[in-house]
Amino acid sequence: MKVLVTGSAGFIGYHLANYLLERGDEVVGLDSINDYYDINLKYGRLKQSGIYANDIKEEEEIKSSIYQNYTFTKSNLENDIYLSNLFNKHKFDVVINLAAQAGVRYSLSNPKAYIKSNIEGFVNILEACRHNNVKNLVYASSSSVYGSNTKVPFSVHDNVDHPVSLYAASKKSNELMAHTYSHLFGLPTTGLRFFTVYGPWGRPDMALFIFTKAIIEGKPIDVFNYGNMVRDFTYINDIVKGIVKTIDNPAKPNEDWNSNSPDPASSKAPYNIYNIGNSSPIKLLDFIEAIEEKLGMNAKMNKMPIQPGDVPFTYADVTDLTKNFDYKPKTNIREGVANFIEWYLNFYNYGN
Template structure:
């Protein structure tokens, strides 16, 4: 397949690109390389994929030195003309859209960044997919869309009308926009609600990176909501496998089924939404203890109140993806943390 993957200098995009490249596909990656977090880490991911970061120029192809099927461009999603030109030249079969302005807490202080990247950028992706007859658009949503949901587990059939952060609101808006294009233009689209992704090459603003770094440096860690939180930590390999499987199964829509049992996660249009989570929430304090055991040092804990935009618990119901695609994320958190800490110490030389 000829695949466009957005956000390939990012955490998930880097791993997904590698998986599709290794499977023999032709992959074009794009990323705007913004400075929301360390650009050096983004360059490190690109270099690991054979991209010469010293040669990076805007909207200029860089061929991987290690993967003949991989080409990378520095490109902003808001640049509609450049995006159209890329679609026209490459004639992609599938688009996997993972680029976004990330971070729940950052959206409190930098709201405009989320509208530009997550709204306008996604609109440009949808327009290009429509114009160039893309066979399947797979895009990243987020568990944050569940917002004030108080159910024991979060199901894609649940209403998601009460987000509590602008980041979550933009991700829910993406799902609604995707359905419009799927319904009007018969564009096959699948949204994936990721649950607390972690693993090697992870973002430095995520809890696992922050905790590991602080513990190694004998500095205190901020433990929000006094540690009374649950997270469905999902290892990066499980996310990648889910994306690969989903990409190969574009939705077709089912008018009869939808008419009998309306559900926000599917439609008479070729539209689908899945959760991808480990389905085994871990207490934040237990997660910290696993990091402590792996690192071999105790954390100095600074207990804090719940932060604006944070939710108490995330817990994925993954029944649909198990039943329809035969796949269930199941990497134990102990294994995932060990793999992350090993990478972290090597990359940061700690």
Template sequence: MANILVTGAAGFIGFHLANKLLQEGCEVLGLDSMNDYYDPGLKQSRLELLKEHRNFKFFLCQLEKQEQVDEIFEQHNIAVVVHLAAQAGVRYSITNPRAYVDSNLAGFMNILEACRHYKAEHLIYASSSSVYGANTQMPFSVTHNVDHPVSLYAATKKANELMAHTYSHLYRLPTTGLRFFTVYGPWGRPDMAYFSFTKAIMNNEPIKVFNHGNMKRDFTYIDDIVEGIVKLIGKKAEPNPHWQGDDPDPSTSTAPYRIYNIGNNQPVELGHFISIIEKKLSKTAIKEYLPMQAGDVPATFANVDDLVRDIDFKPSTSIEEGLGKFLDWYVQYYASIPNPVSNPIT
């Protein structure tokens, strides 16, 4: 596989994916804005590791600026685009909504247009489990209706799926959307609960336990996410010959369009999740119990039957194994930084 563009290459998932593709000998073009939503030093550390590979090229780029995106596509014959760049975070979207419109809507539009005009063979893009919103039928299936988002972040991800379908229909651009379920692991995002919990417990600070601990999440280890993406890169989205407009399947189409869940298919209670961190750190958390936050949901649970059927893959890393690897990395990484930058989100 050659000339793969990974947007958000200095981000959590983008870094791990780019690193895997580089190790497999692919020519990878990395794009990132390097914004300060969280510690830019962490992003820079990831980027420095990618730059050690000769088959990696990096571009500092803001997706909402069309001319910057077009210039990259003009100069390089890009076969596959894996679009992972986005303004992330459910809670941040409540107080900073315009950031999501710029990056997740305008930026995605520029990627779609570039893929169209420069003849990309396949666009894979990050959606999110947050699109299930107010749905309560478990496990969440790609065949379920997702018209009731409860955060602007979720709404932009749902909009991305709709925009992608339009381009698949009008221009026959193969697009594959991936609904990620609570991704975690080494080099993760500091605004995620497992990261902030670890930092607080190690510093003897209280952790905020929302919905009084009555939460479940389908935590998915980063290596499983990456393996799923790599397998799907080689499986270009195709039309569903059995699709019917009077009984529509939301995850497929008469266009070359697909949606998949990538989740561990094993929800974990928040209390158990915290206890694993406590056990591995040999420290007890100081818990501050709080009500549910606006834009949040009590549980997530992925149905991954379509993923198993189409690429014979199902995430399988246990929460104990995955958190253990994260904590090992966390201790080693922050021990090597004399004065780490504090996370501006928490």
């Protein structure tokens, strides 16, 4: 297939693009390479995929030196004219939209970034797919849409009308807009609610990266909600395998549709929502213990109240994904944490 992966210099996008390239798909990667976090990490990921450039110009297309079937271009989703031209030129079969302004806490200080990228940008993706006969749109949602829900595990059949951060609200809006395009134009769309993704090449604003760096440097780590946090940590390889299942199986209209059902998953449109998580929540203090064990160092903890926009626990019900695609995450927390730390020590030249 010919596939567009937006956010391909990002954590999940990098791993997904490489997986698709390895299996023989033709991939075009798009990323704005913004400075939300260290761009050297983004360029480092691109170099692993054969995109050797430290300063890529806007709208420039660069061919990989490793994969003949990989082209990278730099742009943001708000650039609707370039996006339209890109779609018209490449005639994509499938689009995977992972590009977004990420982070719950950052949305408190820079809300407009989320409106531009996550809402305006997503509308541009929908329009480009609609007008270019794209056969399947898969896009990143988030477990944060569950907001103040207290029923666990979180199910895609639960109501999610009470987000507690603008980031979560922007992701919920993506699901609503996608449904509209599926309903009006027959565009198959699948939204994926990711649960705390971690692993090698991860984002520096995530807990594993922050904690590892601080422990190595002998600095204290901020442990919110006094450590009483629970997260459904999901290893990157398990995330990618789940995404690929939905890439290869576009959403179809629900034959059992009931117009009286309050369940959004019962829509007649070619529209799906799935949780992708490990479905095995881990206590934050146990997560920190796994880091300490691998590093052979003890963490200095600064225990603090929960932050605005944060939720105390996440727990994915992956029943639908398992039923439809036999999805079974396999990576336990100690194995995943150890893999990340080995990558981290190597990338930042510790001990060399």
